[in-house]
Amino acid sequence: MSGHAGKPRPVQSARNGALKGTVRMPGDKSISHRAFLFGALASGRTRVTGLLEGEDVLATGSAMRQMGAVIERDGESWVIDGVGNGALLEPRNVLDFGNAGTGSRLTMGLVGTYDFTSVFTGDASLCSRPMGRVLDPLRQMGTQVLACAGDRLPLAIRGARVAAPITYHVPMASAQVKSAVLLAGLNTPGVTTVVEKVMTRDHTEKMLEGFGASINVEVDAMGVRTISLTGQGKLNAVSDFVVPGDPSSAAFLIVAALIVPDSDIVIENSLMNPTRTGLIETLREMGADIEVLNPRLAGGEDVADLRVRHSELKGVIVPEERAPSMIDEYPVLSVAAAFATGETRMTGLDELRVKESDRLAAVAAGLAVNGVPHVEGKDWLTVTGTPGGRGIGGGRVATHLDHRIAMSFLILGLASEKPVAVDDDRMIATSFPEFSGLVERLGGHIEPAG
Numbered sequence: 212m213s214g215h216a217g218k219p220r221p222v223q224s225a226r227n228g229a230l231k232g233t234v235r236m237p238g239d240k241s242i243s244h245r246a247f248l249f250g251a252l253a254s255g256r257t258r259v260t261g262l263l264e265g266e267d268v269l270a271t272g273s274a275m276r277q278m279g280a281v282i283e284r285d286g287e288s289w290v291i292d293g294v295g296n297g298a299l300l301e302p303r304n305v306l307d308f309g310n311a312g313t314g315s316r317l318t319m320g321l322v323g324t325y326d327f328t329s330v331f332t333g334d335a336s337l338c339s340r341p342m343g344r345v346l347d348p349l350r351q352m353g354t355q356v357l358a359c360a361g362d363r364l365p366l367a368i369r370g371a372r373v374a375a376p377i378t379y380h381v382p383m384a385s386a387q388v389k390s391a392v393l394l395a396g397l398n399t400p401g402v403t404t405v406v407e408k409v410m411t412r413d414h415t416e417k418m419l420e421g422f423g424a425s426i427n428v429e430v431d432a433m434g435v436r437t438i439s440l441t442g443q444g445k446l447n448a449v450s451d452f453v454v455p456g457d458p459s460s461a462a463f464l465i466v467a468a469l470i471v472p473d474s475d476i477v478i479e480n481s482l483m484n485p486t487r488t489g490l491i492e493t494l495r496e497m498g499a500d501i502e503v504l505n506p507r508l509a510g511g512e513d514v515a516d517l518r519v520r521h522s523e524l525k526g527v528i529v530p531e532e533r534a535p536s537m538i539d540e541y542p543v544l545s546v547a548a549a550f551a552t553g554e555t556r557m558t559g560l561d562e563l564r565v566k567e568s569d570r571l572a573a574v575a576a577g578l579a580v581n582g583v584p585h586v587e588g589k590d591w592l593t594v595t596g597t598p599g600g601r602g603i604g605g606g607r608v609a610t611h612l613d614h615r616i617a618m619s620f621l622i623l624g625l626a627s628e629k630p631v632a633v634d635d636d637r638m639i640a641t642s643f644p645e646f647s648g649l650v651e652r653l654g655g656h657i658e659p660a661g
């Protein structure tokens with residue numbers, strides 16, 4: 212089974228002088244996965260620049276190679292020769308997605324309507340995450356789920372000779388489930404429809420359109436989105452695809468600058484798609500000084516540079532309906548809240564329980580060992596802040612193979628009174644291999660812990 216070989220690598224951070232300087236964000240993880248998937252499926256050659264070279268994304272690239280695409284790194288870009296829609300080959304080996312929910316779930320949708328068998332596995336974290344959310348709609352389309360216990364990885368699936376199109380109401384706010392069903396629809400005759408009550412990140416819809424799929428999105432007065440895809444059409448390569456920088460990675464640097472006194476940094480190239488900017492909105496409500504500079508379009512997406520200065524933060528109530536636009540940012544928001552005046556209340560967090568770790572429990576445990584007052588509910592969390600970070604820190608945080616838990620608590624340590632250690636940092640390379648290098652560039656320090 213996959214995972215990081217060798218021993219865990221504990222690291223720590225300690226109270227730091229002001230962060231200063233300019234850094235450029237590496238590519239967005241969600242869009243990078245999709246660039247490999249759609250480039251590999253389209254007819255012709257797609258050149259991708261700005262791709263995130265994180266382990267999660269590279270695992271998606273390896274899976275698509277196994278199914279017939281030719282994918283090569285060429286200087287600063289990646290060149291993908293796709294197979295053509297409907298023409299994937301049966302993978303000869305197990306598809307190992309490591310730590311990646313997005314890669315495994317989207318690929319499962321994509322191959323779930325092919326009349327061949329594919330076997331999926333991943334690391335201990337991924338093997339504990341629910342896959343029924345993708346397998347259920349696939350079963351409705353005629354996919355057989357073989358060799359699988361409790362709808363968890365490892366598992367094997369085989370599509371029907373001819374898949375059946377469905378209309379699927381996504382039961383939870385999940386861009387992965389929405390995307391998996393749409394990708395299953397690509398190799399299905401007729402129209403596959405996905406209905407989502409709450410809007411989640413829309414990269415799949417936008418990119419499918421860009422690659423020439425026949426896709427239509429309707430939004431009703433209540434904001435319910437109905438997305439219809441006509442299957443078995445042609446997908447065309449995009450000669451020059453640009454991946455914007457990852458706002459979920461920028462989040463760590465934003466919060467670092469807000470909590471470390473006298474900091475003043477510029478983060479270049481952050482995706483500003485409104486389905487991804489909930490954290491910035493929330494931090495601004497808390498009093499954060501975040502200036503949006505040089506807004507522009509890159510790869511069909513809004514992108515900007517962000518100037519962030521140390522700020523006196525105050526606690527806020529984060530509305531539940533904002534959760535999808537900042538779902539991966541709650542761990543680091545909790546760190547910002549630990550330095551705010553008063554209480555920050557976050558609700559609608561049930562999806563955090565099924566990420567790389569149970570993030571609600573992992574955040575609460577990390578706050579507890581570092582002396583940050585908080586209350587954990589079934590799907591909510593309150594954090595009471597200590598401006599200046601007096602008395603907090605001193606703990607060693609259990610990361611449970613979760614990159615965002617590791618990075619969040621290393622940021623906490625940069626401003627807390629006592630150092631903060633995390634039990635392992637190796638999994639940070641799944642989403643943000645440049646993390647410690649960029650923190651160093653801004654003048655922060657992360658060092659091995661005993």
Ligand SMILES: O=C(O)C1=C[C@@H](OP(=O)(O)O)[C@@H](O)[C@H](O)C1
Pocket residue numbers: 240241242313384385386387388390412538539562
């Ligand atoms: O579609 C995507 O690229 C993602 C969707 C989200 O997951 P869910 O769909 O499970 O909410 C998010 O947490 C993940 O990091 C990336």
Ligand SMILES: C=C(OP(=O)(O)O)C(=O)O
Pocket residue numbers: 267310311312313314539566567615642
């Ligand atoms: C939830 C995440 O990713 P995934 O579901 O792809 O593992 C994440 O990156 O925070």
